[in-house]
Amino acid sequence: MKDIAQRALNVAQLQGASYADVRIIHQQTQSIVVKNGHVEALSHNQNQGVGIRVVVNGSWGFASSSILSVKEAERVGARAAQIARASALVKTSNVALGPPEVHVAHYHTSVEIDPFSVPLQDKIDLLLAADAEMRRVKGITVAKGNMDFVRENEVFASTEGSYIEQEFVESGAGIEAIAVGEDEVQTRSFPNSFGRQQGKAGYEYIGNQELVENAQRTAEEAVALLCAPPCPSRVTTLILDSTQLALQLHESCGHPIELDRVMGEEASFAGTSFLTRDKLGSFRYGSPLVNIYADATIPGALGTFGYDDEGVPAQRTRIVKDGIFVGYLTSRETAAWLGQRSNGTMRADGWNRIPLIRMTNINLEPGTWELDDLIADTDDGIYMATNKSWSIDDKRLNFQFGTQLAYEIKKGKRGRMLRNATYTGITPEFWGSCDAICSEKHWQVWGLPNCGKGEPVQAAHVAHGTAPARFRNVRVGLM
Amino acid sequence: MLGPERMKEIAQRVLALSKAEQTEVLLLGEDTQLTRFANSRIHQNVAERNVEVRVRAVAGKKVGVATINDLSDGALQEVVEQALEIALLQPENPDFQSLPRPRPLPEVESFFQATADHSPEKRAQEIHTICKLSTENRLIASGAFTTSSLEICVHNSLGVFAHAPTTVSDLTVVIMSDDSSGYASASSPDVSDINAEQIGREAIDKALRSHSSKAIKPDEYPVILEEYAVAEMLLYMAYLGFGALAVQEGRSFMANRFGQRITGENISIWDDGLDKSGMPLPFDFEGVPKQRVNLIRNGVATAVVYDSYAAAKEGKESTGHALPAPNTYGPQPTNLFMKPGKATKQEMLASVERGLWVTRFHYVNPVHPLKAILTGMTRDGTFWIEHGEIKGAVKNLRFTQGVLEALSEVRMISEETKLIRDFLGGIRAPALCIDRFAFTGVTEF
Structure with missing residues (x-):
């Protein structure tokens, strides 16, 4: 990766960049959704690419590509510089970044259990167990559960001399119960809405959420809400x-x-x-x-x-x-x-x-x-x-x-x-x-x-x- | 852009590598450029080139999806194996029947070379025109100009093969002073249709007229909604209720109401992915040809859109409205149209004794999805109308309003419509004059 990063920065400087930075990222995600007793969606995604940000003639330009090669880095670096020159056609002042930031470092999320090492079956079983608990409650129309895991490896380099490698790991999970009545749909989710509670952590984060233990109460609240009086004004x-x-x-x-x-x-x-x-x-x-x-x-x-x-x-x-x-x-x-x-x-x-x-x-x-x-x-x-x-x-x-x-x-x-x-x-x-x-x-x-x-x-x-x-x-x- | 031959070659390679009972490969190519401006200068200017390979593997009633954006042989082999591996690991989904089978594909032109060739320099020149006009009027310009070339290819082991290139261009402009703002936008597959100066002048006119706004009491008022605001309402109707899965799960306002009147008789809404006055695309993300679907006809709930999964549950055929797999939200209409009327905006204005003129909405969200009650703010040009004339700007208001109730009280519909870009397509909407619209709060500007 270092050769791609250095080449992109060199090309940008040769094209007139007073400042440039490059990020090379490889991201891996796993997403599981269960609904009403079966797996509704299960996907594994991998995504990689390089993005180059430059200042030329006092203005910003950025270009990116999914192809990770020295040759493509040269093209993208030159493209970013061309775009920055176009930006400079409509500017009111030059970009100023303040004092340089120079850091050579490595950082990684602290993880007890790598979520990608946990068998998929264990994850599905946990979500299905919570799903079954929710559907035991009479009146639940849709029971859902999901898990998301992310691993991202990023290299950052700049013309000021920074070279930083970081690895982030995320784990998240949540459940949701939907009850449908006449003219009413009520939803309760746990631990939070927006699908899940997520953190920069390993699989231990999922174990601490007690999804199964809270599934029945979550579903019962959704059903009870159908008959609850509306909030007064x-x-x-x-x-x-x-x-x-x-x-x-x-x-x-x-x-x-x-x-x-x-x-x-x-x-x-x-x-x-x-x-x-x-x-x-x-x-x-x-x-x-x-x-x-x-x-x-x-x-x-x-x-x-x-x-x-x-x-x-x-x-x-x-x-x-x-x-x-x-x-x-x-x-x-x-x-x-x-x-x-x-x-x-x-x-x-x-x-x-x-x-x-x-x-x-x-x-x-x-x-x-x-x-x-x-x-x-x-x-x-x-x-x-x-x-x-x-x-x-x-x-x-x-x-x-x-x-x-x-x-x-x-x-x-x-x-x-x-x-x-x-x-x-x-x-x-x-x-x-x-x-x-x-x-x-x-x-x-x-x-x-x-x-x-x-x-x-x-x-x-x-x-x-x-x-x-x-x-x-x-x-x-x-x- | 890889082109049809290269995309077909990659898709065939993926299918040949797969050991699944059924396999689908979706290739999404993108070459997008976007120039943003603020404080009358270009501050962000970006370009992206990407090709994503999305493989759906089927083993009986088990489905797995894996994606990658590395086109090397090793990466393609890996993504194919991964899709099948995760399919085999899961329990059967009894609702899954099959990937779609081939159907004749319509042709619709939606790729414009002028859009694909639109350079950063050209965008900068057009933005410069807008910024210069703003400065001459002592105003500040901001906005975004996007030009994008997209390429979609779907190939499955049952014989579906579909490929289409398409382009999108979109210009949005917000013009501001210390105490006013105005908005205008234009979208088209063909960037030649976008007149940046005209869009800039429209937004400047609004900003010049919205100075010294006064607060009015939140209440129900007659309202004229410009096309931008109407498109926002239609977007939420699509999201909340026009998809088959939402109906099957009982969370759609269309559920149990087919054949019943749900809006005024003067309202007809449909989805048509083949209409060249929208953002057309001949097929969906499963390679199924897009059909026109009449959602609300003369006020009566008529139909919703289907993908192959939701259609199989009811023994129906997909209408060509699948999103990329895996999609747990269900099928969505992405090319909405509302039937225009015969009125001009001037005639609408003349018909209002006391009421409001709303340019656009901001941060809209459903409060009660089943009743399609939305809340949101007005923004960038809200005016008080008295005796058929605009009397001045008012401070922005919060609305909390049922969309179906609003569409039951539409007094006039404009003949002119505007195409407004959506996440995956576009919405062509008229302006509406509505007898009652509930405003529930007011802000400080």
């Missing part, structure tokens, strides 16, 4: 479980702190951000209880790595301190605009995509409450769990979420189950109303394997650590 106190709070954090904090987005670079697609540069260091994002940080070094978390796709080391960065907005996610180019150094969040979802600023593991620091005490302390409200639908405006202010499950809270006790629960709000008002966060005991990192951004769309694997939290005066029940 009103303003009330809301307690979110940690899975839903993870997505709330993702949409209303993770995306608006991406500095490329703030600077308008995603304006035509996903939008911009209300967290403009004038707000850095002074804007009240949430209540004084709210402390948020990005950390790409948490063992086992889906957004963890050694170096980002610009070769910058993984870091921990404070985002919100005591409710005040204090930090962005940055790249080398955007950090230079602020006179800072990149905090290492540029990632691409393959050899054929450019790196973009992506969330790593964006986490809400735990508080001090026990969940039972929090419910007991709530006179009137609603508890919502597990995401079902999500939507937020293009500056990340007005949001609306729906959850799979909800319970009313009356006089400090959990009451009736409610179906089709939704809540809506404006981001800083919502986080400003946070008056309680549960303790470290309830804090968990949730992997999100489908974060979309960019054109062509890239799906990033990110994560969020959260514990259940309480919010006051929230509008619920919009349908």
Whole structure:
């Protein structure tokens, strides 16, 4: 691989590149889906290629190919330079990357059990066992389970002298029960929605999820939801479980702190951000209880790595301190605009995509409450769990979420189950109303394997650590 | 682009290597270029060349899929063996019957050399025109210009062989100032159809007119939805309800409602992969010829689309709407059309006493899939209408609305339609004037 990388960089420099980097990636994935007692889909995918990013005449160009050869690397390097020259026809300033990043390193995900070494039959048997448990519950129309495994080997090299080899391993699994009634379809999933709970870990991560043990309860909740009363429309106190709070954090904090987005670079697609540069260091994002940080070094978390796709080391960065907005996610180019150094969040979802600023593991620091005490302390409200639908405006202010499950809270006790629960709000008002966060005991990192951004769309694997939290005066029940 | 002969040679090599009872090979070739611009400069400019080999091996009622993008002999041997190996390891799927058998394939022209040849320099020139116009109007331009050549080849051991090249071009433009924004886009298989200056001017006009927006109270209002917003609704209808598997599993709004009126009589929606005014492709990802399927005719739920797996469950034939295997979501329509009416947008505007004009939606998601209730935001040009005239811009609103209810109250449909690119095809949609549309929230801009 080293000869391909070096040749691509050499050609780019000969074509006038003031900077170039190359990534050579080989990715292997295994995906299993079981449904209603049989294997619905089983696939094994291998994918490889080389992507070259260059700066010529002060502008960016990128080209990629699935053919891994020195000759093709020469073609792709020259192509990237040609594209960069075309970019320079419409530029307002020259690309500046700040100080060089030079690292020669090796990193790999720490794994106890290589998921690709586990017999396929064992994986299928586990999913079918959970599937059977769900279908034992009367009223279940569809029972589903899935597992996904990823191994990615990446070489990064740059004209500044970096040469970094990384190996990432991911494991994920989840189950879902669907009950269909008259004019109603209700879904419950475990441990989370979006198909599965995934981490940068080996097969041991699957064993810890207790899919079979939770299958019957998951199915029973789906059936019970068919007959549950709808969530009433009103303003009330809301307690979110940690899975839903993870997505709330993702949409209303993770995306608006991406500095490329703030600077308008995603304006035509996903939008911009209300967290403009004038707000850095002074804007009240949430209540004084709210402390948020990005950390790409948490063992086992889906957004963890050694170096980002610009070769910058993984870091921990404070985002919100005591409710005040204090930090962005940055790249080398955007950090230079602020006179800072990149905090290492540029990632691409393959050899054929450019790196973009992506969330790593964006986490809400735990508080001090026990969940039972929090419910007991709530006179009137609603508890919502597990995401079902999500939507937020293009500056990340007005949001609306729906959850799979909800319970009313009356006089400090959990009451009736409610179906089709939704809540809506404006981001800083919502986080400003946070008056309680549960303790470290309830804090968990949730992997999100489908974060979309960019054109062509890239799906990033990110994560969020959260514990259940309480919010006051929230509008619920919009349908 | 590998071309039909080279693709056929690879596909035949894969089939010859396979020891499975039935084998299918799907080759997907791609040569895509995309130029993005923001802050009136090109900031991302990319090119990709890739060929993926996807092998589906069948052993009785067991199916395994393996993919690779390495075309060497050793890699092809490996992917063929892997597909069969994982098929043999699993229990039987009683619902699986067979890979499709050969059927006569229609011909439809969807490859345009002008698109394939469109260079980064040409894209830059067209983007420069848009950025210059924006700057002259003290506005900021952003957007994306894609040109793509694709090649699809399906060959299976039952005799199916299908090959088609196709091209796609797509330009989206968002023009902004500190307190306004406007949007326009154009899509076509032939890049010669895309007039960048015209698209830029359309978005600039919107941005210039959406300054100083005022908040209005969320409520039910009459609404004019431009083609972009209508296409978004149709996309979600396809995703939620127009596929046979969704009906079989009871999660589609079409389930148990065939023959019943589900929208107004003036609404007809169909899928037609052979219509040259869309993004045509003669066959699906199983090599089955695409059929026109009338989904909603004069307001009545008529039919849904099938792939071979969903069709076999009901003893029917595939309508040519398979996605690449393995596909657990089921068949999908990828070339939707809504029947145009006779109105102009000016006539629609004149008919509204008090209401809203919506350019496009943003971040739409289903709230209640079975009832096709969606939520989302308006974006890039939302205006207040009074006495048949646009009176000014309003702050963006959140809607929470059942699509079928909205399509039951369509007052007027535009004669003009627009082609809007979808993930795997395109949607040709008219603008709609709807008597009632539920807005449930408002944002700060």
